[in-house]
Amino acid sequence: MNFGLFFLNFQPENTSSETVLDNMINTVSLVDKDYKNFTTALVNEHHFSKNGIVGAPMTAASFLLGLTERLHIGSLNQVITTHHPVRIAEEASLLDQMSDSRFILGLSDCVNDFEMDFFKRQRDSQQLQFEACYDIINEAITTNYCQANNDFYNFPRISINPHCLSKENMKQYILASSVGVVEWAAKKALPLTYRWSDSLEDKEILYKRYLEVAAKHNIDVSNVEHQFPLLVNLNHDRDVAHQEVTAYLASYIAEVYPHLNQQQKIAELISQHAIGTDNDYYESTLNALERTGSKNVLLSFESMKNHDDVVKVINMVNEKIQKNLPSS
Numbered sequence: 001m002n003f004g005l006f007f008l009n010f011q012p013e014n015t016s017s018e019t020v021l022d023n024m025i026n027t028v029s030l031v032d033k034d035y036k037n038f039t040t041a042l043v044n045e046h047h048f049s050k051n052g053i054v055g056a057p058m059t060a061a062s063f064l065l066g067l068t069e070r071l072h073i074g075s076l077n078q079v080i081t082t083h084h085p086v087r088i089a090e091e092a093s094l095l096d097q098m099s100d101s102r103f104i105l106g107l108s109d110c111v112n113d114f115e116m117d118f119f120k121r122q123r124d125s126q127q128l129q130f131e132a133c134y135d136i137i138n139e140a141i142t143t144n145y146c147q148a149n150n151d152f153y154n155f156p157r158i159s160i161n162p163h164c165l166s167k168e169n170m171k172q173y174i175l176a177s178s179v180g181v182v183e184w185a186a187k188k189a190l191p192l193t194y195r196w197s198d199s200l201e202d203k204e205i206l207y208k209r210y211l212e213v214a215a216k217h218n219i220d221v222s223n224v225e226h227q228f229p230l231l232v233n234l235n236h237d238r239d240v241a242h243q244e245v246t247a248y249l250a251s252y253i254a255e256v257y258p259h260l261n262q263q264q265k266i267a268e269l270i271s272q273h274a275i276g277t278d279n280d281y282y283e284s285t286l287n288a289l290e291r292t293g294s295k296n297v298l299l300s301f302e303s304m305k306n307h308d309d310v311v312k313v314i315n316m317v318n319e320k321i322q323k324n325l326p327s328s
Helices: 017-034 057-067 085-098 113-118 123-143 179-187 200-216 238-256 262-272 282-292 307-324
Strands: 002-007 038-043 072-079 103-108 145-149 154-159 172-175 226-234 274-276 294-300
Touching (some): 002 017, 002 072, 017 038, 017 057, 038 057, 038 103, 038 294, 057 085, 057 103, 085 103, 103 123, 123 145, 123 179, 172 179, 179 200, 200 282, 226 307, 238 262, 262 274, 262 282, 282 294
Parallel strands (some): 002 038, 038 072, 072 103, 103 172, 226 274, 226 294
Antiparallel strands (some): 145 154
C-alpha cells in the first residue's frame, strides 16, 4: 500500500486564493521533509469557478517539484481532450527531466459539457478525441517523437524536446471519468484514479467493469495499482468534522450535482470518506480499497480549518503506516 496527497484547492468564501495555494505549498513542503511514508502529491484541474482554482495542474506540479526533493508530484487529472496533446507531451517530458523522473502524469477526459463547448471540442466524438490525444502523448513520451493523421490532428513526425528520461517508466494514471474510459484503460492495463466525488457503489461498478474487459481481452492486470482519493477530516468532536466538510463541499456539490439532493450527496460522501473521529474510518476505508482494487491511497486534508490539527492527523496517519510496514 502506498500513500500520498491530493489537492482540490477549493477557495471557500472569505478565503483568499493566496491562502489556498499557500496551504498546498506548506503541506507538500512539510510532508516532503518530515513524513517519508508519504510518496506522492497530485494536483486537481478545475476551471471557471472557485471550486478548484488550479486550471493548470502541471504548472502547479512544476513549482512543487522545484520546491521539494523527495516526493513524486504531478497532475491528478490533467484533461487532455481540451488541450493539445503535443503541448502536454512537451511539458511532461520537460518536467520528467528537470525533476529527475519525479513527475507523475495523471490524465483525464473532460467531465464538463460546458468546458467541451468553451474549448470548441465536439461532444459526439469525445471518447475518440480522448483516445487520439492519449495515443499522441504516449507515443511522444515513450519514443521521443510523434505524428498524427486522424480526424482530430494532422501533423508530420516531430521531436519532443527535451526527450523524456523515464519513457515507459513514467507513472501514468487515468481518471475513471466514464465507463468508456474505464473500458479503454482496461485494454491497455492502465491504472485508474477514482473520482473522489463518485459514490463507493459507482467506483465498485467501474472496477468490476475494468476487470471484465481486461479478462475478455486476455489482459493481465494483476499488478495494476489503482488510486483511491480519500477526503480526511478527523476531530475528537465528530460534529465539528462533519460541519467543516459540509461547509467545504457545499458549493462544489451544488455546481457539479445540481439535480441531486445536496444534503444527501454530502452525507453520502461523509459516510464514505475519513470524516469524523479516529474511530470512524478505518474499517470502512479498508472495505472501500478492497472493493475498488486500490493499492494507492491519496489523502486530502483541505477541509480541516486548523493547520495544527492537520499536522497532528498527518503525524497520526504516518505513525499508523509505519507500524504496519513489514519488518526488514
